[in-house]
Amino acid sequence: MGSLILSQVFNAIMLACTLALIGIGFSLFFGVMDIVVFCLGDIAIASAFCILGITSLTGVYAALNGIFPMVVSNIILVICGGVFGAILVTVMYHTVVAPFEGKNINASLLSTVAAGYVIRELIGIFYPGGRDPQNFPNLLPTGYLFNNTMLSWRNIIIVGTTVLVLMLLYWFVNRTKAGISIQALSQNKEASIMIGIDWHKMVIVTFLIGGFLLGIAGFLTASYASTLRFDTGSMYGLLGFSVAVVGGLGSIYGALAGSLVIAFVEVFVTGFIPGGAAYSGVAGFLIVVLFIIFRPEGIIGEKSISKV
Amino acid sequence: MDALKTLKTEKVGINFGGLKAVEKLDFEIGDETVGLIGPNGSGKTTFLNIISGIYKPSEGRVIFKGEELNSFTPDAIRKKGISRTFQTNRLCMNLSVIDNLLLGLYCEQKTSWWQAIFNRSLAMQEINRGIDKCFGAISVFNPEIVDRAYELISTIPLIDRRRIEIARAIVGRPKLLLLDEPTAGLNKEETHQMIEDITKIRDSGDRISIIIIEHDMSVISKISDRVVCLNAGQKIAEGSFEEVSQNENVCMAYLGG
Amino acid sequence: MAARLNDKITAALVALGICLLVYISLMSSLLVILIIVALLVVLLTYCEKTGLIDTVFQLMGKNTTLTSVIFGLFIISLPFLVKGNNDLLHIMIIAGIMGIVALGLNFQIGGIGQINFAPAVFYGVGAYTTAYLSVRLGVSPWLGTIAGVCLATLTGVIIGLPALKARGYYLALVTIALQTIFTLMIINIPAVGGPNGIPGIPYYQIFGYSLHSRVEVFGLTLPYQVNYLYLVYIVFALAIVAASRLFKSRYGIAWNAVDQDPVVAATQGINLTSIQLLSFCLGAAFAGMAGALYAHYTGFISNENFDFSQSLILICMVILGGSDNVPGVITGALLLTMIDQKLADYANYRLLMYGLVLIIILLVRSKGLLPKRIRIYGERDTGMSNGDAKLAAGAGGKR
Numbered sequence: 001m002g003s004l005i006l007s008q009v010f011n012a013i014m015l016a017c018t019l020a021l022i023g024i025g026f027s028l029f030f031g032v033m034d035i036v037v038f039c040l041g042d043i044a045i046a047s048a049f050c051i052l053g054i055t056s057l058t059g060v061y062a063a064l065n066g067i068f069p070m071v072v073s074n075i076i077l078v079i080c081g082g083v084f085g086a087i088l089v090t091v092m093y094h095t096v097v098a099p100f101e102g103k104n105i106n107a108s109l110l111s112t113v114a115a116g117y118v119i120r121e122l123i124g125i126f127y128p129g130g131r132d133p134q135n136f137p138n139l140l141p142t143g144y145l146f147n148n149t150m151l152s153w154r155n156i157i158i159v160g161t162t163v164l165v166l167m168l169l170y171w172f173v174n175r176t177k178a179g180i181s182i183q184a185l186s187q188n189k190e191a192s193i194m195i196g197i198d199w200h201k202m203v204i205v206t207f208l209i210g211g212f213l214l215g216i217a218g219f220l221t222a223s224y225a226s227t228l229r230f231d232t233g234s235m236y237g238l239l240g241f242s243v244a245v246v247g248g249l250g251s252i253y254g255a256l257a258g259s260l261v262i263a264f265v266e267v268f269v270t271g272f273i274p275g276g277a278a279y280s281g282v283a284g285f286l287i288v289v290l291f292i293i294f295r296p297e298g299i300i301g302e303k304s305i306s307k308v
Numbered sequence: 309m310d311a312l313k314t315l316k317t318e319k320v321g322i323n324f325g326g327l328k329a330v331e332k333l334d335f336e337i338g339d340e341t342v343g344l345i346g347p348n349g350s351g352k353t354t355f356l357n358i359i360s361g362i363y364k365p366s367e368g369r370v371i372f373k374g375e376e377l378n379s380f381t382p383d384a385i386r387k388k389g390i391s392r393t394f395q396t397n398r399l400c401m402n403l404s405v406i407d408n409l410l411l412g413l414y415c416e417q418k419t420s421w422w423q424a425i426f427n428r429s430l431a432m433q434e435i436n437r438g439i440d441k442c443f444g445a446i447s448v449f450n451p452e453i454v455d456r457a458y459e460l461i462s463t464i465p466l467i468d469r470r471r472i473e474i475a476r477a478i479v480g481r482p483k484l485l486l487l488d489e490p491t492a493g494l495n496k497e498e499t500h501q502m503i504e505d506i507t508k509i510r511d512s513g514d515r516i517s518i519i520i521i522e523h524d525m526s527v528i529s530k531i532s533d534r535v536v537c538l539n540a541g542q543k544i545a546e547g548s549f550e551e552v553s554q555n556e557n558v559c560m561a562y563l564g565g
Numbered sequence: 566m567a568a569r570l571n572d573k574i575t576a577a578l579v580a581l582g583i584c585l586l587v588y589i590s591l592m593s594s595l596l597v598i599l600i601i602v603a604l605l606v607v608l609l610t611y612c613e614k615t616g617l618i619d620t621v622f623q624l625m626g627k628n629t630t631l632t633s634v635i636f637g638l639f640i641i642s643l644p645f646l647v648k649g650n651n652d653l654l655h656i657m658i659i660a661g662i663m664g665i666v667a668l669g670l671n672f673q674i675g676g677i678g679q680i681n682f683a684p685a686v687f688y689g690v691g692a693y694t695t696a697y698l699s700v701r702l703g704v705s706p707w708l709g710t711i712a713g714v715c716l717a718t719l720t721g722v723i724i725g726l727p728a729l730k731a732r733g734y735y736l737a738l739v740t741i742a743l744q745t746i747f748t749l750m751i752i753n754i755p756a757v758g759g760p761n762g763i764p765g766i767p768y769y770q771i772f773g774y775s776l777h778s779r780v781e782v783f784g785l786t787l788p789y790q791v792n793y794l795y796l797v798y799i800v801f802a803l804a805i806v807a808a809s810r811l812f813k814s815r816y817g818i819a820w821n822a823v824d825q826d827p828v829v830a831a832t833q834g835i836n837l838t839s840i841q842l843l844s845f846c847l848g849a850a851f852a853g854m855a856g857a858l859y860a861h862y863t864g865f866i867s868n869e870n871f872d873f874s875q876s877l878i879l880i881c882m883v884i885l886g887g888s889d890n891v892p893g894v895i896t897g898a899l900l901l902t903m904i905d906q907k908l909a910d911y912a913n914y915r916l917l918m919y920g921l922v923l924i925i926i927l928l929v930r931s932k933g934l935l936p937k938r939i940r941i942y943g944e945r946d947t948g949m950s951n952g953d954a955k956l957a958a959g960a961g962g963k964r
Binding site for chain 1: 682726733735737749750884921
Binding site: 362382383384387400403404410412413414417419421425432435436 | 942
C-alpha cells in the first residue's frame with residue numbers, strides 16, 4: 001500500500017509537471033493582457049507535432065545526429081518546438097487577439113476558442129495521417145535509475161526539465177528588466193504604462209516567452225504520454241486554464257500550486273476509486289467549478305474589492 | 309419617531325481592508341431634500357452605495373420606514389422604494405431611450421415570463437401603460453426627448469442623458485431618491501436647467517425624499533432644505549445651508565486644514 | 566389606405582423573396598449558396614447604407630400576420646416543391662431543429678451577454694432523456710419529450726448556478742468543463758449506450774398514426790420526412806413567437822441591462838439571480854425540446870451529436886446570424902445548416918470552416934449578418950407616435 005501511494009504521488013508530480021508550464025502560460029498572458037487565450041493547448045500540441053515532423057523527416061534528423069551528439073540534437077529539437085510555439089503564439093496574437101483588445105471580452109473569447117479549432121483541424125487535415133494517433137519518438141533516454149520502475153530516466157528528465165524551466169522563468173521574472181516590467185504590468189497596468197513601461201513591447205516579449213514555454217510543455221506532455229493526437233489540445237488547454245484558475249489567474253506561483261492540486265485529484269481519483277479512471281477528468285473539472293463558485297480568486301490570488 | 313422618518317441610519321460604517329470609508333454615521337431624512345456635501349473621498353458616494361445595497365455595511369443599521377435594510381440586496385431595496393442615479397451617468401448604451409426608461413418600471417410591472425409569451429395582449433397593455441408613464445416622466449424635463457425615444461442612448465446629449473437617468477429613477481415613484489452629482493460635467497446653463505428639473509421633482513406633490521450629493525454649492529443652496537457635510541467618512545456638520553457653510557470644521561475640511 | 570395596401574404588397578414581396586432565396590439555396594450546390602451569401606452581404610450593406618433596411622424591418626414588423634402566412638404556406642408546400650426529395654427535406658428539418666436550439670442559446674449570448682459553451686449539453690439531455698425512457702422503459706415518445714424538456718431545464722439550473730458567480734472567461738471555463746464532463750459521462754455510462762449510442766428510438770405517433778409512414782397526396786408519394794417537417798416547423802414557429810415576445814417584454818430589456826451593467830440592473834429592481842437563471846432555463850428548455858425532436862426523428866443518437874464541436878456550431882449560428890435578433894438567429898441557423906449538409910463531401914473541412922467563419926465574422930462584422938435592432942413597441946414607431954406621445958407627455962406634465 002505504501003509503495004502504491006508513493007507511486008501515485010510520483011504519477012501526480014509527473015502530471016503536475018506537464019500541466020504547470022501551460023498553466024503558467026495562461027497566467028502570463030492574462031497578467032499582461034487581461035485576456036485568456038483559449039487556444040494555448042492547441043498551440044502546445046502543434047509544437048509537439050512540429051518536433052514530431054522534424055524527427056520524421058529522416059534526412060534532417062540523421063544530419064542533426066551526425067553533426068551533434070544525441071543529447072545536443074535532441075535539445076535542439078526541443079528548442080525548435082519552443083520557437084515554433086513562440087511563432088505560432090505571435091501569429092495568434094496578431095490575428096485573433098490584437099483586433100479585439102479593449103472590446104467586449106466575448107469577442108476575444110470566441111475568436112481564441114475558434115482559433116484553437118482552426119489549429120487542431122489544420123493539423124488533422126494537413127499533417128500526414130494527422131487524424132490518427134501518432135507515436136511520439138522517444139527522444140529521452142530509456143532505462144531506470146537504481147533499477148526502480150518508478151524512477152525511469154524519462155520521468156526524471158521531465159521533472160528536471162520542468163524545474164529547470166521554472167528556475168529560468170524565476171530568474172527572468174525577478175532579475176531581468178523585462179521580467180520585472182511584466183510583473184508590474186500584471187499588478188497595475190495603468191500605473192506601469194504611466195511610469196514608462198512599453199506595453200506593446202512587453203506584450204510581444206510575453207508572447208514569445210509564453211510561446212516558448214508552450215512548445216516545451218507540448219514536448220513534455222507528448223513525451224509523458226508517448227502518443228500524440230491532434231485533438232488532445234482542447235483538453236490540454238482546458239486543464240491548463242483550470243490549473244491557472246485554481247491557483248489564481250495571473251499568478252505564476254499560483255499556476256504551480258494549481259497544477260499540483262489538479263494533478264493530485266486526477267491521479268488519486270484514477271488510482272483509488274474503483275472505475276475512477278474514466279472519471280478522472282470529471283473530478284478535475286468539478287474541482288475547478290467548485291473553485292470558481294466558492295473561491296474565484298484561487299489559492300494564491302488576493303480577493304479584489306470590486307469598485308462600483 | 310421612526311415612522312416619521314423615511315430613512316434613518318444608526319452608526320453605519322464600512323471598511324475596505326482597513327480603510328474606513330464611512331464611520332459611525334448617524335443620518336436621518338424625512339419628507340425633505342437633504343444635500344450631502346464634503347470633499348473628494350469623504351465617503352458620500354460610498355454612503356449612497358450602502359443605502360442602495362451595493363455595499364453591505366460592516367457595522368450599524370440602515371432603517372427605511374421602520375424596516376432594517378442591512379441584509380437586503382440592491383433589487384430588494386429598489387422594490388422597497390429607494391432608487392438612485394450614478395455619478396458617471398450609467399445608462400444602458402445598447403438600449404434605446406424608451407427601453408432605458410422602461411427599466412425603471414421593471415419592479416412595478418407584473419407580467420411574468422409565461423404571460424409575456426402566452427398572453428400577448430396583457431403584456432402589450434402593460435408595456436403601453438409603461439411607455440405612457442415614461443413619456444410623462446421624461447416630458448416634465450424635456451418634451452423633445454419623447455421624439456427621440458427610439459434612438460440609442462449614445463446619440464443623446466449629456467444633459468438629456470442625465471434627465472433620462474433621473475426620469476428612470478423617479479418613474480417608478482420611489483419614496484426616496486438618491487442623486488449622485490446630477491450636475492457633474494454640465495456647463496453653467498445646463499446646471500441651471502438641472503436645478504429647475506430637480507426642483508420640479510421636489511415640488512411634484514408626490515411625497516418624495518431626496519438625498520443629493522453635489523460639489524456645486526449653488527445647486528445645494530437652491531435645492532436642499534438641509535445640508536449634511538461629511539469628511540473622512542464622518543459627519544462634521546449638519547443644518548441649514550447657511551449654518552453649515554459658516555461652520556469652521558467644514559471650511560477646514562474643504563481647505564484641507 | 567392606399568399606402569397601407571402598398572405596404573402590404575411590399576411586405577408580401579419581401580417575404581416571397583426570402584422564401585425564394587431559401588428554396589434556391591436548398592436546391593443548389595454549395596458554390597451557388599456561397600454566391601448567394603456573398604450577394605446577400607452586398608445587398609445588406611447597401612440597404613444599411615441607404616437606411617432601406619429599417620424600412621424593410623418596419624414593414625415586416627407591421628404585417629406579421631401576412632408574412633407568417635406566406636412563410637407557413639412556403640413550408641407546407643415545400644415537400645411538393647422539392648418533389649418529395651428526402652435529402653432536401655432532411656436538411657430543412659435539421660435546420661429547424663438547430664434553429665430552435667440557437668434561439669434558446671441566444672437568450673444567453675444575446676440576452677445576458679454570457680457565452681454559454683454548452684448548448685449541446687441541453688440539447689443532448691433532452692435527446693438522451695427521451696431516448697432512454699422510450700427505448701429502455703417503453704414510455705410514450707410524447708411523455709419522453711416532456712420529460713426531456715423538464716430534465717434539460719433542470720440542467721439549465723445546474724449550469725446557470727455557476728454562471729451567477731462567474732462571468733466572461735470563468736463562465737467559459739465552467740461551461741466548457743461541463744460540456745466535457747457531459748461527453749465523458751455519456752461515453753462512460755453503459756445504460757445510455759456508451760460510445761455506441763442509443764439505436765432504435767421509437768417514432769412519434771398521433772392517435773395510432775406513426776409519423777414514420779409515407780404520405781400519399783395528389784398521387785404523389787412523399788417520404789416520412791414530410792410529417793416531421795411539419796411537426797418540427799410547428800415547434801420552430803412557436804419557439805420564434807416565444808423568443809420574439811420575450812425579446813420585447815420587460816425580460817428582454819432586463820437581460821440586456823444585466824449584460825450591459827449588472828450593478829445598474831440590480832439598482833433598477835432586477836433580481837440578478839432569477840433573471841440569469843431564467844435565461845439559462847428557457848434556453849435549456851428550447852434545446853431540450855429540439856433534442857427530443859431530433860432523437861425521435863433520426864431514431865439514433867450518439868455522443869458525437871452532442872459534443873463540444875456541436876456547441877461551437879450552435880454558437881457560430883447565433884454569432885453569424887446576429888445575436889439578440891430573432892430573424893438573425895434564424896438566418897444563421899438555416900444558412901449554416903444548409904452549408905453544413907452540403908459540405909458532406911468535404912467532411913474533413915467542416916470544423917475548420919466553422920472556426921474560420923467564426924473568426925472572420927468577428928473580425929469583419931462582429932454584430933452578425935443582421936445586427937440587433939431597437940425594440941419598436943406596437944404601432945408606436947417614431948413616425949406615428951409623435952402625436953400620441955405628446956398627448957401622453959401633456960397628461961404627465963399636469964400631474
